Amino acid sequence: MxxxxxxxxxxxxxxxxxxxxxxxxxxxxxxxxxxxxxxxxxxxxxxxxxxxxxxxxxxxxxxxxxxxxxxxxxxxxxxxxxDPEHWCCDERPVTKSPADLIIYEMHHRDFSINRQDAQYPGKFMALTEPWAIDHLKSLGINAVHILPSYDYGSVDETRLSDNKYNWGYDPVNYNVPEGGYSTNPYKPEVRIREFKQMVQALHKAGIRVILDVVYNHTYDIEHSNFQRTYPDYFYRKTADGQYSNGSGCGNETASEKPMMRQFMIESVKYWINEFHIDGFRFDLMGVHDIETMNAIRKAVNDIDPTIFIYGEGWSAGACAIPNEQLGMKANIPQMPTIAAFSDEIRDALRGPFSDDKQPAFLAGLAGHKESIKFGIAGAISHPQVDMTKVNYSKEPWATEPTQMISYVSCHDDMCLVDRLQSSIPGITTEELIKLDLLAQTAVFTSQGVPFMLSGEELLRNKKGVHNSFESPDSINQLNWDNLKQYPQVFNYYKNLIQLRKNHPAFRLGNADLVRKHLEFIDAPESVVAFRLKNYAGRDDWRNIIVVLNANKEPMELTIPDGHYTIVCCDGTINENGLGTLKGSKAIVDAQSALILHD
Known part of the structure; x- marks a missing residue:
């Protein structure tokens, strides 16, 4: 000890x-x-x-x-x-590049609690059931990012019938699966075995498992295992002796201290070796020091360099050590093969985190084009992106496009449907669907690593709740009836994901290749257009053009002269073709995407 x-x-x-x-x-x-x-x-x-x-x-x-x-x-x-039967034969699904990942962020309870045919609603074991595996495979995602699944403090495992809900960002025992997601929290081996069974089932389906880890703070200080083991060692304090609160949760851990750093390294290695975890999402990575993040990356590389590491490149408040030493988004160039979320493309599409009612590109507002272009390029330096017009960042922060997570919504903040309804008063269901699909087209045709919130493919809402971390199931659960009510939404997501998987031009995975093959096309305001040129991923798709139109009316633009096949138009995707276009003029329908190839 x-x-x-x-x-x-x-x-x-x-x-x-x-x-x-x-x-x-x-x-x-x-x-x-x-x-x-x-x-x-x-x-x-x-x-x-x-x-x-x-x-x-x-x-x-x-x-x-x-x-x-x-x-x-x-x-x-x-x-x-x-260990489940055949655990020794469990294999990590092959991923050649992080750009090939399609990440689906999910909460165990959200996903399965309202599913009528679930045998284990709200449990680890729900993800071993055929209905769950079939849905994920049909959608086409190849990685699930599961919200905190270690032992956390806010749910009483002896009173699970109370149905108390929490996301789980309140760590207690970092190296033990959460008992509330097991079928028997009183038997220690059950939660461990069932977690492994979940991983095994997802691996068999070709789906990687990414664990959300929250080393930046503990549930509290007084009762934490850290404090009761070695008082004040594991936490940072300000110059006046107060506990620093860079996490926004009342405390922040001191990753730069040798034993905290070693604890994080050993914990990550343990989840890989014991539970066969394939990736880690670091909550508030901006609280951790760069040296520790790089030490974790090195230790993981020694096991398997394809294990993906990414995090939030910010903190929730000022930390007790300088930003220059922390895992902030701006410092990503100092953390090779570690990625961060791009709030640039997120907020340029739907509006700022700080104001739920303020819209952006999706509402047809001007001034967001460069930020979206920056996100489409993967947050790297690109000659056609004017960084003086990009929100939040005035210089590129990724050295490779695989260091940028492309997304428009996640568990934190309003989901996409709620945000569109909040920021565009009077939006109709037809417009809502159009803009939802348009937003995700930007995400999944970008050169970063695409990421989506579970249930978005069902046109999920949370009844307008911004921060649903302890809201009841009635707010957080997926409405599986939406599969029947909005089949066009699921089909578009499915076909969009397949489009990305089928055509490597959308996931070049290398900054020099992106600068060589990604060319932005002049377009009217509230229209973003680009070409993936001369990339012989497939002979018949040598040049691909993507046009994103957020205006309420069709828009015309000039494209390189050619004979094109239309594969995405007005909310429908069909890789076999929806029609042809010849010449140098293209018209993109209102509030939708147009994708062509020659």
Whole structure:
């Protein structure tokens, strides 16, 4: 155990159960090295539970890998016994480049709680069921980003019938799956086995699993395992001795300290080796220092360099160390093969995070074209992008397009449907669908790594709630009836994803190739147009033109003279062709995308 040298006494307690009852053994730990404490307990302890106590309250320590209900006590189990059948043969789906990923962000409960044929609604095991796998495969995504799935604090695992909801950004035990998503939170091995079964089922379907990790803060300070193990070591403080709050959650962890850095590295490696995780999304990556993020990247590369790492390139408040040292978006060039979300393309499409009612490009407003072009290029330097007109960033922050996550909505903030309804008063359902599809066309034809929120393919809404982190199921659950009500939405998403997968010009994955083959075309205001030129991904698709029109009327523009096949027009995609166009004039329908190839 890692604890202060001057600790007066550290006691290990052994319990029969994960909750309640008195300790059946008590053993004092001995200091055996610098800040290192150990104890040996004789006997067969399999199935027992333990805590550490150094006078600040009992806890399972920071390295617990199995726990009882609510994570109060560590559990002693044989990890090998948690492996599903054929776990040793489980393989990571092949991905040649991050640009090939199509990421689907989901919350376990949202996805399955309202599904009538779900055997395990709201649980890890729901993602092993045929209906779930079939939906994801039919949509065409190849990576799921699951919201925090480690043991978190806001849901009482002994009162799951209360249906209390939370996203899970309140960490307690970082290396243990959340018991609320298991079928039995009281048995430590169940949550571990079921998490592995989920990963195994997704892998068999060719879908990678990305874990949302929240190392930047803990549920609180006083009761955290960090604080009870080594008071104040794991947290940053300001110059006046107050706890720094770069996370916006009352505390921020100190990734630059050796043991916190090592903890993060070992935790990531553990999820890869024990649970076969394929990627990590770092919550508020801008709270962590650059050196730690690069150390994590190096450790992951030693296991498998195709494991994808990305994060939010910002913090929620001022941190106790300078921005120049932090994993901010502007510092992405110092973090090779680590990616960040592009709020440039997101807000240029739908409006700023700070004002739900303010619209942007999708409402036909002028002034957002360069920001969208910047996003389409993958946040790299491109000769046709005028950085003086790009929102938020005045210089490119990605050295490769695979360092940019392209998206228009995620769990955080309004979902796309709610945002469109909030920012465009009086919008009709027809317009809503048109603009929804137009927004995602920008995302999925960009050179970054495309990312979507689960349920967007169902025209999901959250009844206008901006921050639904603890809203009930009635707000957060997917409405599966929308599949029948809006089949055109699912079909467009499905065909758009397939279009990207079939044609590598949309996912060049290299900055020099993007600058060589991506050419923006002059277009009217509130129209963005570009050509992917002379890229022989397929002989019959040597030149591809994409036009995005947010205006309420059709727009005409001049394109390179040619004989084109139309594959996307007025909300329909068909790679076999919807018609032909000959010459140098193209008309794109109102509030929709036009995609052509010659």
């Amino acid at each position: 890692f604890a202060p040298n001057d600790a007066k006494q550290i006691t290990v307690r052994v319990y029969k159960d994960g909750l309640g009852g008195k300790a059946i053994k008590r053993v004092k730990m001995q200091k055996t090295g610098n800040e290192c404490w150990t104890a040996t307990i004789k006997g067969d302890l399999m199935g027992k539970f333990y805590t550490f106590d150094m006078g600040k309250g009992e806890c399972p320590g920071v390295f617990a890998k199995a726990v009882g209900a609510n994570g109060k006590r560590g559990a002693i189990i044989n990890m090998a016994s948690t």
